[in-house]
Amino acid sequence: MRKKRHNYTPEEKVMILKRHLVERVAVSDLCDEYQLQPKVFYSWQQQFFENGAAAFIRNGSDRSARLKEEQRIQQLEEKLHRKHEVLSELMEEHVKLKKELGEL
Numbered sequence: 001m002r003k004k005r006h007n008y009t010p011e012e013k014v015m016i017l018k019r020h021l022v023e024r025v026a027v028s029d030l031c032d033e034y035q036l037q038p039k040v041f042y043s044w045q046q047q048f049f050e051n052g053a054a055a056f057i058r059n060g061s062d063r064s065a066r067l068k069e070e071q072r073i074q075q076l077e078e079k080l081h082r083k084h085e086v087l088s089e090l091m092e093e094h095v096k097l098k099k100e101l102g103e104l
Contacts, residue, residue: 006035013044020045 008016016034019025020041031038 008034014048016041017045017048 016030016036020027020030027038027041030036031041
């Protein structure tokens with residue numbers, strides 16, 4: 001009979017890795033406790049160390065990029081609004097001319 005598969009959340013994975021790295025719990029004990037294959041544990045550890053730099057990225061650079069994008073969106077919206085105003089004025093003049101010429 002097969003065991004039920006358990007999908008661990010990222011928080012649970014970090015907690016399990018932390019127990020090994022900080023509390024010095026043996027990998028074999030953790031694998032027994034959480035019913036993991038050692039290969040799975042070591043793949044989590046590899047992913048953790050490869051992506052660990054992301055934890056130290058400053059949010060300021062992300063915030064400034066977001067601010068620039070918001071400013072660009074605002075500028076494009078203003079440009080679109082001006083375009084609509086010009087088009088409506090041109091259409092109004094066009095309709096007036098057609099009425100004057102008797103085409104409408």
